[in-house]
Amino acid sequence: MVTIEDVKAFWDRRPCNVKHGFAPVGSSDWSRQVTQRKYFVEPHIKEFAEFSSWRGKRVLDVGCGIGTDVLEFLRAGALVDAMDISVESLKLAAQRINHEFYLKSTKPPVNFYLANIEEWTPEGKYDLIYSFGALHHTPNPAAALENMYRALKPGGELKLMLYAKYSWKNLTRQQPEAQAGCPIVKKYSKIEAEMLVRDAGFCGVRIAKTHIFPWELKAYLDYRYVKAYPWRLMSPAVFHRLEKLLGWHLLISATKPLGWKS
Numbered sequence: 001m002v003t004i005e006d007v008k009a010f011w012d013r014r015p016c017n018v019k020h021g022f023a024p025v026g027s028s029d030w031s032r033q034v035t036q037r038k039y040f041v042e043p044h045i046k047e048f049a050e051f052s053s054w055r056g057k058r059v060l061d062v063g064c065g066i067g068t069d070v071l072e073f074l075r076a077g078a079l080v081d082a083m084d085i086s087v088e089s090l091k092l093a094a095q096r097i098n099h100e101f102y103l104k105s106t107k108p109p110v111n112f113y114l115a116n117i118e119e120w121t122p123e124g125k126y127d128l129i130y131s132f133g134a135l136h137h138t139p140n141p142a143a144a145l146e147n148m149y150r151a152l153k154p155g156g157e158l159k160l161m162l163y164a165k166y167s168w169k170n171l172t173r174q175q176p177e178a179q180a181g182c183p184i185v186k187k188y189s190k191i192e193a194e195m196l197v198r199d200a201g202f203c204g205v206r207i208a209k210t211h212i213f214p215w216e217l218k219a220y221l222d223y224r225y226v227k228a229y230p231w232r233l234m235s236p237a238v239f240h241r242l243e244k245l246l247g248w249h250l251l252i253s254a255t256k257p258l259g260w261k262s
Contacts, residue, residue, distance in 0.1 A: 002184055003139065004085065004116055007085065007137055007139075007183055007184055008085045010179070010181070011065075011084075011088070011089055011137075012087060012088040012089075013179070015066050015086060015092060016065045016066065016089070016133075016178075017034055017038060017065065017066055017068065018034075018066060019178065020034040021037070026092060026095050028099050031096045031099060031100075034066065034068060035068055035072075037223075038068050041213070041215075042249075044249070044251070045132065048159065048161070048251045049069060049072065049073075051069075051072045051073055051075070054127065054128055055076055055077035056077060056078070056079070057078055057079065057127035058081070058125070058126045058127050059080045059081070059126060059128045059130060060081045060083070060128070060129045060130070061081070061083070061131070062083055062117050062129060062134055062148060063083070063132070063133065063135070063137075064082035064084050064090075064093055064112075065084060065134075066089050066093050066096065067092065067094070067097060069130070070093060070097065070110065073130075074097065074100075074101075074108055074110060078109075078128075079110075080109065080110040080111075081110070081112075081113065081126075082110060082112050083112070083114070083115045083117065083120075085114070085115070085116050087114055097110055117144040117148065118138060118147065121147045122151045125151065125153040125156070126153060126156055127156050127157070128157050128158075128159065129148045129157075130158075130159045131159070131160050131161070132161040133161050133163075133249075135162060135186075136163045136185060136188070137184050137185065137186075139184060142199065142200065145196065145199075145200035146200050148200070149256060152256045154258045154259070155255065156255065157253065158197070158254045158255070158256070159253055160197070160251075160253075160254075161252070162186070162187075162188050162193050162249075162252065163188065163249070164187060164188065164189075164247060164249065165189050166189060167246050167247060167248045168246040168248070169248040170187055170248070171246070190207050190209070190250065193250050193252055197252060197254050198254075201256070202254035202255065202256060203254065203255055203256075204253075206253045207253075208251045209243070209244055209245070209247040209251070210249055211243060211247045212246060212247055213248070214227050214232075214239070215228060
């Protein structure tokens with residue numbers, strides 16, 4: 001039986017996106033390269049997260065990994081708590097934030113937690129709970145969402161990315177992660193994702209689908225960007241329409257009802 005400890009060990013061996021940079025891991029140059037590559041390959045993240053909207057607001061990033069999105073929330077002026085089960089990922093996330101804010105001689109408004117959201121309800125109430133690409137790797141995402149619901153303010157927002165079952169990547173049986181052997185990878189239809197979120201108590205659920213990886217893998221691993229067949233034959237407009245049908249990422253937004261009582 002696969003456990004959360006198996007998931008933790010997998011991401012400790014190779015934190016997600018750690019190879020997005022080619023400079024020495026942990027360096028400032030590496031951190032900049034990671035950020036640049038992340039948002040070049042997944043440009044929809046910035047529009048989905050709406051980083052600039054959370055200035056002065058309390059944000060919890062669940063499954064923060066090496067902290068790329070945490071950095072963007074901090075740059076936008078949010079007050080951030082960030083958690084992950086991978087100690088190696090959190091070490092790199094903290095190192096990246098310290099690099100950036102040391103140069104500004106300011107203390108970043110961030111707290112890191114090594115924790116499992118299935119078992120831990122964070123203290124306090126958040127304006128936003130954000131989880132991009134984490135809950136489909138946990139044994140019990142329903143329990144995770146219930147704890148996220150408890151930690152959110154009434155009227156607060158959930159932003160969640162889950163993998164899409166009916167996607168080009170899944171239907172063509174591509175490896176789901178850069179590192180082979182991920183112990184848990186759940187995929188959802190739009191209906192299944194909506195029911196998962198609604199069952200935790202959220203309302204106003206909105207779901208969009210996007211993200212087909214269009215790059216030739218060999219060139220991509222060499223940090224070059226060459227469109228693969230058949231994507232190189234398509235106009236950007238046609239490609240983006242196809243992403244809405246067969247994209248790998250389900251972008252889910254929902255709210256906690258205002259009438260909820262703690």
